[in-house]
Amino acid sequence: MSRKISYSKALLEAQDYLLKTYKEVYVMGLGVPDPKGIFGTTLGLQEKYGSERVFDIPLSENAMTGVALGSAISGMRPILTHQRVDFALVAMEQMVNQAAKWHFMFGGKMKAPMVIRMIIGRGWGQGPQHSQVLHNWFAHIPGLKVVMPVSPRDAKGMLISAVNDENPVIFLEHRWLYDLEDYVEESSFSVELDTCNLLRKGKDITLIGVSYSVVDCLEADKTLREIGINSDVIDLKSIRPLDMKTIISSVKKTGNVIIVDSGHVFSGISAEISASIYEELHGVLKKPPKRIGLPDYPTPTSTSLSDGYYPVKGDIIRATFEILDIKDKIFENENLNRRLDQPNKFFEGPF
Amino acid sequence: MMLKQLYLDMLRIRMIEQSIAERYNEQEMRCPVHLSIGQEAPAVGVCAALTKTDRAFSGHRSHAHYLAKGGNLASMLAEIYGKETGCSKGRGGSMHLCDLDAGFVGATPIVGSTVPIAVGAALSIKLKKEEAISVIFLGDGAMETGVVQESLNFASIRKIPVLFVCENNLYSVYSPLSVRQPINRSLCDIAAAHGIKTFLTKENDVEDIYTKSKKARQLILNKQQPVFIEIPTYRWLEHCGPNFDNDIGYRTQEEYIEKREADLLEKYIETLEIKELNKITSKIEDEIKIAFKFAKSSSFPNSKSAGDFVYA
Numbered sequence: 001m002s003r004k005i006s007y008s009k010a011l012l013e014a015q016d017y018l019l020k021t022y023k024e025v026y027v028m029g030l031g032v033p034d035p036k037g038i039f040g041t042t043l044g045l046q047e048k049y050g051s052e053r054v055f056d057i058p059l060s061e062n063a064m065t066g067v068a069l070g071s072a073i074s075g076m077r078p079i080l081t082h083q084r085v086d087f088a089l090v091a092m093e094q095m096v097n098q099a100a101k102w103h104f105m106f107g108g109k110m111k112a113p114m115v116i117r118m119i120i121g122r123g124w125g126q127g128p129q130h131s132q133v134l135h136n137w138f139a140h141i142p143g144l145k146v147v148m149p150v151s152p153r154d155a156k157g158m159l160i161s162a163v164n165d166e167n168p169v170i171f172l173e174h175r176w177l178y179d180l181e182d183y184v185e186e187s188s189f190s191v192e193l194d195t196c197n198l199l200r201k202g203k204d205i206t207l208i209g210v211s212y213s214v215v216d217c218l219e220a221d222k223t224l225r226e227i228g229i230n231s232d233v234i235d236l237k238s239i240r241p242l243d244m245k246t247i248i249s250s251v252k253k254t255g256n257v258i259i260v261d262s263g264h265v266f267s268g269i270s271a272e273i274s275a276s277i278y279e280e281l282h283g284v285l286k287k288p289p290k291r292i293g294l295p296d297y298p299t300p301t302s303t304s305l306s307d308g309y310y311p312v313k314g315d316i317i318r319a320t321f322e323i324l325d326i327k328d329k330i331f332e333n334e335n336l337n338r339r340l341d342q343p344n345k346f347f348e349g350p351f
Numbered sequence: 352m353m354l355k356q357l358y359l360d361m362l363r364i365r366m367i368e369q370s371i372a373e374r375y376n377e378q379e380m381r382c383p384v385h386l387s388i389g390q391e392a393p394a395v396g397v398c399a400a401l402t403k404t405d406r407a408f409s410g411h412r413s414h415a416h417y418l419a420k421g422g423n424l425a426s427m428l429a430e431i432y433g434k435e436t437g438c439s440k441g442r443g444g445s446m447h448l449c450d451l452d453a454g455f456v457g458a459t460p461i462v463g464s465t466v467p468i469a470v471g472a473a474l475s476i477k478l479k480k481e482e483a484i485s486v487i488f489l490g491d492g493a494m495e496t497g498v499v500q501e502s503l504n505f506a507s508i509r510k511i512p513v514l515f516v517c518e519n520n521l522y523s524v525y526s527p528l529s530v531r532q533p534i535n536r537s538l539c540d541i542a543a544a545h546g547i548k549t550f551l552t553k554e555n556d557v558e559d560i561y562t563k564s565k566k567a568r569q570l571i572l573n574k575q576q577p578v579f580i581e582i583p584t585y586r587w588l589e590h591c592g593p594n595f596d597n598d599i600g601y602r603t604q605e606e607y608i609e610k611r612e613a614d615l616l617e618k619y620i621e622t623l624e625i626k627e628l629n630k631i632t633s634k635i636e637d638e639i640k641i642a643f644k645f646a647k648s649s650s651f652p653n654s655k656s657a658g659d660f661v662y663a
């Protein structure tokens with residue numbers, strides 16, 4: 001049975017199922033059992049499964065990541081949650097030097113099946129140290145899997161797959177997705193960690209979105225369809241491994257591509273994708289790929305600066321016009337009735 | 352230092368924080384605010400023992416530290432309003448305060464992360480043989496980070512002139528100490544185990560905090576060694592934001608009431624003549640009004656300057 005639930009409810013259901021089904025699974029992180037329960041994604045789990053398996057941790061991200069790893073190589077399946085990727089940067093060493101390489105550096109003798117959930121993304125005045133989107137760092141590291149589900153269904157299915165995977169999985173959740181609702185099966189199911197989703201089909205251009213940018217791509221696609229431009233819209237739900245097959249076959253068809261990242265453009269996944277497309281489809285591409293994402297400076301706090309910081313649907317539409325050489329149409333940004341660091345016009349802080 | 356002045360400084364900070372809380376719903380201060388109401392005594396007591404050239408650092412809950420160190424009120428409010436006239440030119444907001452003229456070097460909200468930076472500032476004081484100390488305000492939660500342990504160790508072995516001020520308000524967000532730290536080990540024990548001299552003050556008692564801070568500063572300067580002070584205190588409002596949150600269930604209303612009833616500032620205020628109190632509060636109110644006017648009427652940073660300051 002499928003019913004409409006939110007992204008956060010989907011994550012909660014996945015963890016509920018995992019805790020119920022596998023005795024090796026445990027869930028920990030700052031604030032996991034608190035009244036807010038990580039945007040509702042861990043609410044009630046401690047009451048149901050006990051504080052041995054669902055627990056708060058000291059403010060010790062680095063050590064606790066090592067603890068997760070140590071337990072993973074010893075047969076457990078930890079889900080470690082960080083309320084922001086920015087906080088988890090103090091645990092980069094454990095993730096990059098240790099977890100990512102444990103299997104490799106001991107000649108495959110041990111496995112590190114662990115999931116690290118981290119929240120990314122923008123918000124009202126979060127500023128330089130509370131809103132980064134850093135999948136591109138993790139994507140650089142062999143040994144890590146890096147996923148960024150966008151739909152509630154993928155959130156549930158991919159978390160189940162991530163916990164069942166034999167490798168460390170970096171699971172990145174954009175904070176603006178938690179309230180997004182869609183149909184999700186009530187039963188448990190898994191969704192692959194190594195494919196992307198072709199969400200819309202069209203022959204004119206390929207729009208590739210990363211995490212929340214997929215929402216922007218879909219909106220742009222809707223407007224473009226109204227004027228007869230049809231796009232392939234790809235939700236890049238896995239960053240590593242990267243499903244280049246789906247991307248290549250789409251771009252082969254359309255000959256044009258725009259990649260929209262929710263992180264910085266410079267040295268990011270959009271560069272990797274562009275280069276790979278060029279390597280395979282040189283001669284097929286009608287125009288050079290375009291890349292859209294965050295500009296090359298940290299997130300400013302002031303709204304006067306953050307309004308220009310985030311790409312909007314209009315940027316995608318205008319880039320499409322440019323690529324398709326459409327000169328007789330202009331698209332002015334719509335009045336959103338909100339600032340760009342507000343998920344919706346009802347949001348009133350404080351964080 | 353007269354005790355009265357300490358209390359008036361606390362009153363000023365409380366009124367400023369309350370004025371932020373009152374106006375927060377106007378939706379013009381568009382950044383998270385971690386207010387210091389209830390925790391004015393540590394800020395005021397410690398900073399009264401410092402000189403202007405002493406350097407101070409803090410974390411996410413830094414308004415009181417900034418103000419007590421002499422940070423400019425108008426630039427703090429302008430920063431919270433995201434204005435170009437803000438102390439960080441609107442780039443940082445409430446969690447990124449600084450006022451170099453006042454010796455408040457910086458506050459950033461990654462818990463524990465400013466602790467080694469304060470130690471580094473103290474190292475430079477030592478190397479340059481300045482007559483000053485560096486002070487770092489941290490919370491009970493920060494004591495759980497590795498970087499704080501590493502900083503304590505380094506400060507101890509190299510005899511760094513730094514004062515660690517640990518405000519123990521019993522919580523890290525909604526997590527009580529009991530789920531984070533062993534009950535039979537105090538915060539002072541941690542510093543002491545690193546060979547650092549420690550002081551434990553009376554709860555939220557500005558006079559005691561001031562006296563011990565003064566003594567600590569002398570020790571740091573005379574003996575060239577770090578000192579650690581633990582100050583039991585209590586935050587009144589929610590972890591982040593302008594409201595009370597005792598109803599959501601992570602702490603009890605009884606605990607909150609007990610702490611509030613023990614509040615020495617409120618007791619002190621009761622001892623003042625009404626006329627005098629009115630004079631004092633209306634002076635502070637005027638100051639606040641002018642500062643808010645400045646903050647609200649200042650202009651926003653020009654969007655063309657968004658990429659400034661990435662590199663020096």
Ligand SMILES: Cc1ncc(C[n+]2csc(CCOP(=O)(O)OP(=O)(O)O)c2C)c(N)n1
Pocket residue numbers: 030059061087088090411412460461462463489490491492493494520522523524590
């Ligand atoms: C490294 C890191 N982890 C988590 C957070 C989220 N966070 C912000 S404030 C806070 C609580 C800190 O508690 P404490 O140090 O006791 O300070 P208090 O808020 O009580 O003043 C937490 C967990 C953070 N900012 N940085």
Ligand SMILES: [Mg+2]
Pocket residue numbers: 490491492518519520521522523524
């Ligand atoms: Mg605390």
